[in-house]
Amino acid sequence: MKTAAVYIRVSTDDQTEYSPDAQLREVKKYAAAHGLTIDEKHIYIDDGISGRKTKKRTAFNKMIGIAKAEPKPFDVILLWKSSRFARNRVDSVIYKAMLRQQLGIDVISITEDFGNGKMSMLFEAQIEAWDEFYSINLAEDVKNGMTEKANRGEFQTAPPLGYSKLPGQPLQVVEDEAKYIRSIFDQYLGGMSFFAIAGKLNAMGFRTRRGNKIESRTVEYILNNPVYKGYVRWTPSGKTVSSRIYDSPDTIVRRSDHEPIIPEELFDKASGRLAAARERKASRSRPAETKKHYLSGILKCSGCGSTLAYAGSSGGFQCIKYAHGTCKPSHYIQADKIEPAILAELDRISLPGVYTESGPDPSSHAEERALIRKELDAMEKMFDRARLAYLSGIDTLEEYESNKTRIQAEIEEKAAELAKITAPAAEPKPKEVKAELEKTRATKTKTMNVKSFLVSDAPTAKKNAALGEIVEKITFSRPDDCIEIFLYG
Numbered sequence: 061m062k063t064a065a066v067y068i069r070v071s072t073d074d075q076t077e078y079s080p081d082a083q084l085r086e087v088k089k090y091a092a093a094h095g096l097t098i099d100e101k102h103i104y105i106d107d108g109i110s111g112r113k114t115k116k117r118t119a120f121n122k123m124i125g126i127a128k129a130e131p132k133p134f135d136v137i138l139l140w141k142s143s144r145f146a147r148n149r150v151d152s153v154i155y156k157a158m159l160r161q162q163l164g165i166d167v168i169s170i171t172e173d174f175g176n177g178k179m180s181m182l183f184e185a186q187i188e189a190w191d192e193f194y195s196i197n198l199a200e201d202v203k204n205g206m207t208e209k210a211n212r213g214e215f216q217t218a219p220p221l222g223y224s225k226l227p228g229q230p231l232q233v234v235e236d237e238a239k240y241i242r243s244i245f246d247q248y249l250g251g252m253s254f255f256a257i258a259g260k261l262n263a264m265g266f267r268t269r270r271g272n273k274i275e276s277r278t279v280e281y282i283l284n285n286p287v288y289k290g291y292v293r294w295t296p297s298g299k300t301v302s303s304r305i306y307d308s309p310d311t312i313v314r315r316s317d318h319e320p321i322i323p324e325e326l327f328d329k330a331s332g333r334l335a336a337a338r339e340r341k342a343s344r345s346r347p348a349e350t351k352k353h354y355l356s357g358i359l360k361c362s363g364c365g366s367t368l369a370y371a372g373s374s375g376g377f378q379c380i381k382y383a384h385g386t387c388k389p390s391h392y393i394q395a396d397k398i399e400p401a402i403l404a405e406l407d408r409i410s411l412p413g414v415y416t417e418s419g420p421d422p423s424s425h426a427e428e429r430a431l432i433r434k435e436l437d438a439m440e441k442m443f444d445r446a447r448l449a450y451l452s453g454i455d456t457l458e459e460y461e462s463n464k465t466r467i468q469a470e471i472e473e474k475a476a477e478l479a480k481i482t483a484p485a486a487e488p489k490p491k492e493v494k495a496e497l498e499k500t501r502a503t504k505t506k507t508m509n510v511k512s513f514l515v516s517d518a519p520t521a522k523k524n525a526a527l528g529e530i531v532e533k534i535t536f537s538r539p540d541d542c543i544e545i546f547l548y549g
Contacts, residue, residue: 061097063098063135063136064102066098067119067138068104069120086171098138104120106119132163137165139167216294222238222288230317241288244257245283254277254529258275286313286327287318290315290316293312295308295312337529354527355368355402360535361381362540363379366380367379368380442463446460447464461512513526514526530547531547
């Protein structure tokens, strides 16, 4: 008696087909009537999977792999219909030919009798052609339907972070997630980079729906998603967003009926900064992936303003115009000399602190506030001592990073205590001063995060991209033997 395997597939786009249980029941009836024994180990089911391509059909690929074993594990593969095997003629012909001609395993559709003569090949080919036509036509109908829904402002994909959705209902705000979405926009408009924002969210314990840590691209996606200002977005031509293309010409953006998390004016302001950042990135001479050093494209000559190119053979940087004889004098500098200087300067910029206005404090909490400020000053000095111990070779890099992390946590705790002590000031703080203080805090935070990233084992391309988010350029002057770092405002 011949042994049979069973392959069952149910797609989500066809509501008329049999369920997996119904298909298996019919296949077992056929096997019993035709003297075939079904091995329970060889029942393969792909549930909710399209038949257009085999790449994502796990059970199908497993079955094909097992079929190649010697001796062959089964003599025939039973299907409810041939369309369950594939809705792509190329895949169908290739796999059936391999199974039948190379492995001696037949493929039988129990509901479609193709016969055994030479005409059976023609009948089977016709059925496969109709299956592929049906699949292509169905895909076009689905795309047209989704495009029409998008034009009506209907949301039709999985809800993003900050929202939930019930069938037939508009998006609903999930406040526990929405507060993080608001903080992302606030921090970005405050001057923080994707990298710095992601690091802060991860430190706060925020995670994606799948429980993964927040990445820079997650922050970028959120800032570019118009759903947060009350719109829907749909691109009929394909998944451009997954390729980080947010302005495809055929993308449909329509106002929807769900509650926005971000005011439209605030969202558009963030979009303006994103557009400016894209223009800066596009002006770079070449992609970060091709750069030899994380300072490539960022380190500039103080004499002529040209890029200092990195040469791996010498391990140093030199002005590109000096090599052409148009820039004097030489601005050559070894990488192992300029790197510590830049890291030290970034470290100095990133030293945290709490900034207050000078003048009398009429609050009843004046003494308590003064005590906390004194403690914060002492902690800043601890930072200085920790950095000096590292630069002097007393502490290792790991010890330095550990001490810095611990002190930073203590400073943040004390800063939080200070923030809770509120009292009306003698005179209102000018908005300009407050904005400048917030900008300074944001600059210090993101600079500190990027500096830590530069001393990690991350790839050169990622280091270059992270540094490029906060630093416009770094100039080096050979005559003065000094550097100057220009941060984005």
